[in-house]
Amino acid sequence: MPSLGATTARPALPYLLSGRLPFFYGWVVLACLCCAGFARQGPAVATLSIFVEPLTREFGWSRTALSGAVSLGGVLAALSSPLIGPLLDRHGARLTLCIAVLVTGVAMMLLSLTQSLLVFYLLFCMARMNWAGPFDLGIYGGVNNWFVARRAFATSVATLAQMAGLIAMPLIAQLAMMQHGWRAGWLAIGSVTLLIGFLPVWLFMVRRPEDLGLVPDRRAADDAADGATKAAQTNYPEPSFSRKQSIGTSAFWLLLLYTVLVYPVQAGVSLHQAAHLIERGIGPTTAATIVGTFSLMSAVASIACGLLPRRVQIRYPLALIGGFLAAGTLTMIGISSRGQGYFAAALFGLGIGGVLTLLPIAWADYFGRANFAAIRGIALSVQVIAQAAGPLLSGALHDWTGSYLRSLQCFALLSCLSVVAVLAARRPTIGPHGRAALD
Secondary structure (H helix, E strand, O other): OOOOOOOOOOOHHHHHHHOOOOOOOHHHHHHHHHHHHHHOOOOOHHHHHHHHHHHHHHHOOOHHHHHHHHHHHHHHHHHHHHHHHHHHHHHOHHHHHHHHHHHHHHHHHHHHHOOOHHHHHHHHHHHHHHHHOHHHHHHHHHHHHHOOOOHHHHHHHHHHHHHHHHHHHHHHHHHHHHHHOHHHHHHHHHHHHHHHHHHHHHHHOOOOHHHHOOEOOEOHHHOOOOHHHHHHHHHOOOOOOOHHHHHOOHHHHHHHHHHHHHHHHHHHHHHHHHHHHHHOOOOHHHHHHHHHHHHHHHHHHHHHHHOOOOOOOOHHHHHHHHHHHHHHHHHHHOOOOHHHHHHHHHHHHHHHHHHHHHHHHHHHHHHOOOOHHHHHHHHHHHHHHHHHHHHHHHHHHHHHHOOOHHHHHHHHHHHHHHHHHHHOOOOEEEOOOOOEEEO
């Protein structure tokens, strides 16, 4: 198991800064992770959606062909994540995120030279693989290495930065395209990715606080003064599981089951919600504002999750957001007015924002930060596959039945089952003989 102690070689610039800053250096690390999270959204589905119409118009590519690049990139991430995780645990998030930013930024810029579908697949799948794998592991691995008592708040901030990027990147692309066409859009996205994402991570990112002679959540010199934080960490001791030990616990498989149950709902409803609203008689403009409400409430949920007290066991808020997903999905079935649409989107948005923020926290709280990326790498592979299954299930059932009724009923059932699964996922401990047990 990797040691969490300080390394012999300290990063020069961060070490100089950490001794002179009036606050914990972890906040600098969190700012770097926020920059990486913002830059991550270049190959997001929302950004690609801006390019769909001009690409199909110029090259005649089908929507299915463009969507296939997203799915293939996710499959590549599912294959690579379990391999990347252990490397990230040993060497930290700095190198992983720097490579991810460089590859993504360059790939986005090279997309401006696209002349064939094969070239588009090669470049976009490379960027999408980074989006679904190295970025996720690097960002949340970095957060969990530096924060324990304040983990929920730090994760909430990192998630909000990614949501900000998800809003900004499509706008940046659209503004560039209005002036100089779709090729300029890819250049703008790639440039922003490199400008915002690379330098902060390269200059200021540090693997763990122990590498600077610090401890999670605070400077070592603050131990006497920061009694509240010290008490919080004492009352919530950090576990330290190896990947093999974690796989041997029921909590690992129950959290994995929860992931399998909620992520088809997240992706399946998100992709098709506007089409469902229009089919239910809601105008396209109103449908778009309802989708905006969904995004807004996701951000609200992320902020709320950051304020959760650490004494609350993580399985209870995870169960609550599973309930929000179920309620939102059931409400969508019978939508017949704008008010019902906004209410359903608000419920579902609260659930999605909670899932995105709390699930990475749960893996760290249950199994510790020493091997977080190795353990979450397995879960991330399952998560990506589950996300890909949701839209396929929704689309297939719609083509079969002529409506989204059956798919929404399936998603509501999956959400209800997720509540049962996560309530059974009690926090494990390691016994005196190295065997996992439950609290």
